[in-house]
Each structure stands twice: as structure tokens, then as C-alpha cells.
Amino acid sequence: MDMSMRKDTPLSRPLAGITLGRPLTLSLAVVVLGALAPWLVSAYELNLLARFLAMALLAMGLVLVWGQGGVLSLGQGVFFGLGGYAIAMHMKLAALGDGELPDFMVWSGLDALPWWWVPFKSPAVALLGVVLVPGVLAALFSWAVFRRRVGGVYFALITQALALAFATLLISQQPSTGGFNGLTDFQTVMGMDLGTPGAARGLYWLTLALVVAVFLGLRVLMASRYGTLLRAIRDGENRIRFLGYDPTPFKVVAFTIGGALAGLAGALFTLHAGVVSPALVGVVPSIEMVIWVAVGGRNSLAGAIAGTLAVNLAKDGVSSAFPDLWLYALGLVFVLVVTLLPGGLAGLVTDAGGTGLGKRLQSLVVGETK
Amino acid sequence: MGEWPLIAGQIFNGFSVASLYVLAALGLALSFGLMRVINMAHGEMLMLGGYLAYLTLQVVPGPLGILAAMPVAFLGAAAVGAVLETTLIKRLSARPLDTLLATWGVSLILQQAARNIFGAIGVDVRAPDWLNHAYTVPSGLLEGLTIPATRLFILGVAFAVMGALSLLLARTRIGLLVRAVNQDRGMAAASGINVRAVDLSVFCLGTGIAGLAGVVLALLGPVTPNVGQSYVVPAFLVVVLGGLGSLKGTAIASLIVGLFSALVQILVDVSLAQVLLLLFVIGFIQFRPQGVVAVRSRALDA
Numbered sequence: 209m210d211m212s213m214r215k216d217t218p219l220s221r222p223l224a225g226i227t228l229g230r231p232l233t234l235s236l237a238v239v240v241l242g243a244l245a246p247w248l249v250s251a252y253e254l255n256l257l258a259r260f261l262a263m264a265l266l267a268m269g270l271v272l273v274w275g276q277g278g279v280l281s282l283g284q285g286v287f288f289g290l291g292g293y294a295i296a297m298h299m300k301l302a303a304l305g306d307g308e309l310p311d312f313m314v315w316s317g318l319d320a321l322p323w324w325w326v327p328f329k330s331p332a333v334a335l336l337g338v339v340l341v342p343g344v345l346a347a348l349f350s351w352a353v354f355r356r357r358v359g360g361v362y363f364a365l366i367t368q369a370l371a372l373a374f375a376t377l378l379i380s381q382q383p384s385t386g387g388f389n390g391l392t393d394f395q396t397v398m399g400m401d402l403g404t405p406g407a408a409r410g411l412y413w414l415t416l417a418l419v420v421a422v423f424l425g426l427r428v429l430m431a432s433r434y435g436t437l438l439r440a441i442r443d444g445e446n447r448i449r450f451l452g453y454d455p456t457p458f459k460v461v462a463f464t465i466g467g468a469l470a471g472l473a474g475a476l477f478t479l480h481a482g483v484v485s486p487a488l489v490g491v492v493p494s495i496e497m498v499i500w501v502a503v504g505g506r507n508s509l510a511g512a513i514a515g516t517l518a519v520n521l522a523k524d525g526v527s528s529a530f531p532d533l534w535l536y537a538l539g540l541v542f543v544l545v546v547t548l549l550p551g552g553l554a555g556l557v558t559d560a561g562g563t564g565l566g567k568r569l570q571s572l573v574v575g576e577t578k
Numbered sequence: 579m580g581e582w583p584l585i586a587g588q589i590f591n592g593f594s595v596a597s598l599y600v601l602a603a604l605g606l607a608l609s610f611g612l613m614r615v616i617n618m619a620h621g622e623m624l625m626l627g628g629y630l631a632y633l634t635l636q637v638v639p640g641p642l643g644i645l646a647a648m649p650v651a652f653l654g655a656a657a658v659g660a661v662l663e664t665t666l667i668k669r670l671s672a673r674p675l676d677t678l679l680a681t682w683g684v685s686l687i688l689q690q691a692a693r694n695i696f697g698a699i700g701v702d703v704r705a706p707d708w709l710n711h712a713y714t715v716p717s718g719l720l721e722g723l724t725i726p727a728t729r730l731f732i733l734g735v736a737f738a739v740m741g742a743l744s745l746l747l748a749r750t751r752i753g754l755l756v757r758a759v760n761q762d763r764g765m766a767a768a769s770g771i772n773v774r775a776v777d778l779s780v781f782c783l784g785t786g787i788a789g790l791a792g793v794v795l796a797l798l799g800p801v802t803p804n805v806g807q808s809y810v811v812p813a814f815l816v817v818v819l820g821g822l823g824s825l826k827g828t829a830i831a832s833l834i835v836g837l838f839s840a841l842v843q844i845l846v847d848v849s850l851a852q853v854l855l856l857l858f859v860i861g862f863i864q865f866r867p868q869g870v871v872a873v874r875s876r877a878l879d880a
Binding site: 278280282349352353356357358360361362364365366368369370372373376377379380381491495498499502532535536538539540541542543546547550 | 610614615616666669670673674675676678679680682683684685686687689690693694807811814815817818847848849850852853855856859860863864867
């Protein structure tokens, strides 16, 4: 593809590192406000916010994979689900005595724990599994595809097939996965009673802290030499090849980080929602995850968080009152954002950067000062 | 029934499924070869064809209703394709990944519209009497093998469409223009070919064929708002395997996908077959990342 076909060539405007000064103060204010949320909103709203912040972890991963790496994944739900199921399996097992089986397995007539459930009895394995299982799968999968220089649209279509296969598999293996209903009814996690308000607050703060940490970590990564090369590969893979680089490891690393973050997001979401099921991981939820980032701005971490919150708040509001309307609205959002606002909300703020206020907003949201 | 009829039956099923995949994938592959874009609402063109068949049979009942439904579905889906191409895809032609997302939005809207108009449960299109029977092998090695007439009909339609399309591409002036744009868009435009018109006609032709596929699909099961979704994902894999915009590649890839799924299902259930198909595709591109039929090109980013 010719370079001139792209509107933005971010190589020419490298992302700044962590900006100091006013943007930092404003970001700090947002984080402090977030930390105070348990006293500002109701328990129900706090739970919603916690779920959405967990999803924002996945969205920030997509910024790296899609915005920076130019790799469109329509299968992030798979990695989200792997993380969610990893922690859910542990919680099911932790509630049982020796030799007991989870209730749904008993109902399906299973008399022994499937072998792949066994390691998740250990809390350490489960916690590592949340990140490692999706991370390793993402690494192997993307390496197998990218090493043969298959990318772009082809990769997107293959990831969609992956999401379909994963969701179908979960549903069909009902005796060992809980089938369509998934896994639910969790009592405790790591010895903490999930039903108490204290647990809800603690998990919320944990999620918020992880969002901040991942935000900062990805900022550093995107500003590094690796980030520059990743964007360069996105804009002209063959040109980078001519310069002597092999693009494959760069893209595999991005996809692996994206997968691991999706797994982490899935585990936290499962803790907040109290359920993980195939309905959260299939083709439709996976592509919805992309639209969170498209709405927020595919190249902006803060935009991705904002987009995730905005789309999911809208979904929560609209779909409970008018379920039919929501799908029309979502469809329209896909069409309109992509055609009219490819930079998302963050792009809108950047475009308004001419005025003083716009510039300030821009540096806050996009994290760069011109 | 012994083992042989079962295997032969699955091979026949493979061909029959492959003929559906080829009808679903042809349009995708043609416009992907030409414009490098994938229309995620392509599955909904199948759905549209199914509903148009249902509506046509309300107006033209009787044995020939299904034959009347085919041109109706073809033209209906082609018209919707024209609207989609001119309003959306044309604007995004330089951004293939964004086209994917925008057309997915269209797919959501069309599915929900179908749900509101026709209901979520789906409508039935009854096969006419001349298709409503099955051939059974009476004796010999394949004793007991049953072949439904609808499946043969679908095979026939797929062969007819493939034949007509290859004639169109190889022998007509329109085909010449399509091949020219396929080979070198810039040079074709420079020699006075209206490249945009070629894009539009190929896209409409592709969605039209999908509409046709929707009619034959309706003979196999109820037409539901998401009937297209179950066929379009394998069709995407056919595009991945087939190679850029090649008719022959699409046909061979459909056969591979259809036969693989059908034969694997002798041993495992449908959901595992899906996983194995995906592994097969990933394995396949290790050996032939350019697809079954590679288009030779000296362009850097073909």
C-alpha cells in the first residue's frame, strides 16, 4: 500500500513520553476521583464502573495491537475468555472439598475432574494462568500466521474464525465447561468472601491500579524504540524489511501483550460480574471490543479507556430500556465512527487543537504536546 | 448400513456443503481480488436472498416458485449491494480494515431489521414437490446411501453459477475489463476503463450470487436473521485459502473446506470439527501463504 493513501503518518509525530506539567496534574485528578468513587457512587454503579475498567485493560491492549501495530484482531474475546475461565475454574475448585466435583459436572454425569481442570486448583497456577494461557496462545497463533507474512484482512478473518471456534467449543463441551451458562456462583477468591462490600471495593481499587499501571507501561513501550518500529511496520512493512528488520517478532510481541491484557481483563471482569460464559467471548462480543477502541481513538490509550466507558455505559442505558434499538445504534456507531471519525474521540480533540482549550484537552487526552 | 455408505455419504455432504461455500465465497473473493476489501455484511446478502425466496413463494406458490425466487433474490441482493458499495465501501476503499468494521455495522443493522420485520424465529421455505424426495442406493457396496434431491439441486446451481461466471470473465467484454482492472488498476484506468464502474458491477454481481445462495440455503432449513452468519465465516476461510480473486482458487478452496469439515465430522462432533478446520487453515498457510492459486505479480504489496 502506498504511504500517501494514509491520512496520518504518525512516524512524523512520535508520541511523547510521559508528559509532565498540567496534563499530569489533570490525569492525577482523574485517578484520585476514580479512587474516591466507592464513596461517590452506589454499589451497583461501582460494580458497573469496575467491569468497564476491567474491559479498558483489554482496550488498551488493542491500542497497541491495532492502533500502533495495524493488526486488526476480531478475536480478542478468546483471550478475554481464557483469562475469565482460568480464574473461574479456580474459584469453582476452591469452594470444593477433596474429591468433590463442581455441581454442573455432577449433573452432566462426570465422575472425575477433566485433566485440564486439575492444575487450576492451585491459586498460583490460576493467577499465572490468567495472563500466561492467553499470552502463550496469542504468541503461538500470531507467530504461526505472521511468520508466513499473512496479515491484514486475512489475519482479521482468521481471528474471527478463532472466536467462533472457541465459543462453539465452550458451548458444546457442556460437561466440562458449563456450556452455554458458563461458570457462575462464586463464593470466595483467594480466601476473600466475594459478597462483602469490602471485597467489591478492594477489587475495584485493584482494577483501577492495574489500569493506571498498564496505561503507564504501555505509554513507555509506545514511546520506546520498539514502539517507533511497530508504527513503522504498520505504515510500511516491506520498507522496514528492506531496512534489515524482521517485522514478525515485533507484531508477535504486540499481539501477545494484547492477548495477555485481554486475559487479565477477562479475569477481573469475571470477578466483578460473578459469571463468565460463551456469550462474552464469541464473534459478536469480540468485534464489539474493537468498536470501544474505535470510538475512543485507536492510537490513544486514554481514548481507549474513555471509549470503553462511553460505549458500555451507553449499552447499559439503551439496551435495558430499548433492546432492539441498541443493535441499530451499535451498527450505526460502527459505520459512522469508521467513515467520519477514524481518529475517534481522541482524534476529535486533536482536530480541535487550534484553540487554547482544545490544545489543553488534546494534551490531556492524547498525551502529546505540540 | 456399513462403513462405506457412511463415508460416501459424508463425501457427498462435503461436495454439497462446498457448493454452498462456493456460492457464498465467490462474491467475497471477486471483490476482494479487485478492491482488497471484505464485506462483512455478505452473510446478510444470503439472509436477504432467503427472505426474498420466502416472499416470492407467497406471491408465486406452486412448483415453479423456487425458480421464480432465484432471479428475484439475485436482483434484490445486487441492488442492496449497489447501495452498500456506492454509499460506504467506495469511501473506504483505501482502508481495508476499516471497511471490515463499517460493513460489520451494516450487518448488525440488517440482522436487527430482519428480526423486527420477520421475527427472530425464522420463516420456512418449503421445497417444491419435485425436489422433495431422495434417491437411495438399493444394493451393492453403497447400499442404503441416501441422497436428497435438494442437495443435488444445490450442486447443480453451484456448477451453473461457476460455469456462467467463468464464461462471463473469459469471453465477454465485461470480463475483459474485470481482468484488466484485476491485473493492474492504474494501467487499466490510464487506458480509459471506468475502474469505478467495474468495481461497482463486480460488487453487485457478488452480492447477487450471495442472494442466489440464500435461496438454495432456504431449501435446507429455516431462514433466520442470523442464517448468513453460520455460512459466512467458513466462506471467509475459503477466501483466505483461495488466493487473490481467483475463481479456480475459490472453487478448490471451497472443496477443501467442505470435504475437510464433512470427513472430520465422521470422527468428531461439529464444534471440534470447527477447531480442526481452523488448525488446518493455519497449517495450510505455513506451506502456501499465497493461497491455492497464486496470482503472479511483480507488485511489492500485491
